Amino acid sequence: KAGVTQTPRYLIKTRGQQVTLSCSPISGHRSVSWYQQTPGQGLQFLFEYFSETQRNKGNFPGRFSGRQFSNSRSEMNVSTLELGDSALYLCASSLDSVNEKLFFGSGTQLSVL
Amino acid sequence: QQQVKQSPQSLIVQKGGISIINCAYENTAFDYFPWYQQFPGKGPALLIAIRPDVSEKKEGRFTISFNKSAKQFSLHIMDSQPGDSATYFCAGKAAGNKLTFGGGTRVLVKP
Numbered sequence: 001k002a003g004v005t006q007t008p009r010y011l012i013k014t015r016g017q018q019v020t021l022s023c024s025p026i027s028g029h030r031s032v033s034w035y036q037q038t039p040g041q042g043l044q045f046l047f048e049y050f051s052e053t054q055r056n057k058g059n060f061p062g063r064f065s066g067r068q069f070s071n072s073r074s075e076m077n078v079s080t081l082e083l084g085d086s087a088l089y090l091c092a093s094s095l096d097s098v099n100e101k102l103f104f105g106s107g108t109q110l111s112v113l
Numbered sequence: 114q115q116q117v118k119q120s121p122q123s124l125i126v127q128k129g130g131i132s133i134i135n136c137a138y139e140n141t142a143f144d145y146f147p148w149y150q151q152f153p154g155k156g157p158a159l160l161i162a163i164r165p166d167v168s169e170k171k172e173g174r175f176t177i178s179f180n181k182s183a184k185q186f187s188l189h190i191m192d193s194q195p196g197d198s199a200t201y202f203c204a205g206k207a208a209g210n211k212l213t214f215g216g217g218t219r220v221l222v223k224p
Contacts, residue, residue, distance in 0.1 A: 043214040104156030
């Protein structure tokens with residue numbers, strides 16, 4: 001069974017641009033969560049989606065948004081990029097919104113110049 | 114507000130020794146406490162987890178000890194191996210699948 005797939009693996013953008021990151025969950029998993037990982041702030045929860053609905057949202061500005069499609073694949077978007085948005089963005093999937101076992105992808109490393 | 118405090122930030126242990134990582138939490142709504150292991154270039158992987166109604170859980174060389182009254186829990190890695198060299202994160206879960214992570218502990222096992 002394939003794991004969580006995140007694309008692209010690396011991304012370089014400049015300030016002010018926007019970016020879209022993609023996540024394909026494990027087959028059969030319907031819940032997708034996104035986390036931001038930085039050396040200074042550690043791992044921080046961005047949002048969680050289940051059945052195309054946002055179930056939970058972390059303390060991030062509105063520039064960070066996401067969505068989930070009917071096939072459970074998810075995308076997150078960051079608009080008007082800032083230098084501080086440079087981070088590893090991790091996607092995690094689980095069977096549903098109450099199954100606690102999260103399976104993480106390898107992440108997308110975003111660098112904002 | 115850092116709701117999960119993890120210590121130490123790093124530790125070095127000899128092969129065969131015991132690695133101990135401690136976490137303290139504030140949110141009494143947490144009902145699930147997982148530990149994740151992360152290698153460079155990879156995402157975190159679930160190692161072991163415990164619920165607050167259990168005081169200890171052991172899986173192979175990994176043991177979680179949980180003290181609900183003190184709001185503390187710890188990970189013990191017995192017979193540490195060089196392959197255990199990684200960063201370890203504790204976490205707490207409240208609503209849905211939102212995990213609140215500790216700051217991480219970088220473990221280096223020397224051969």
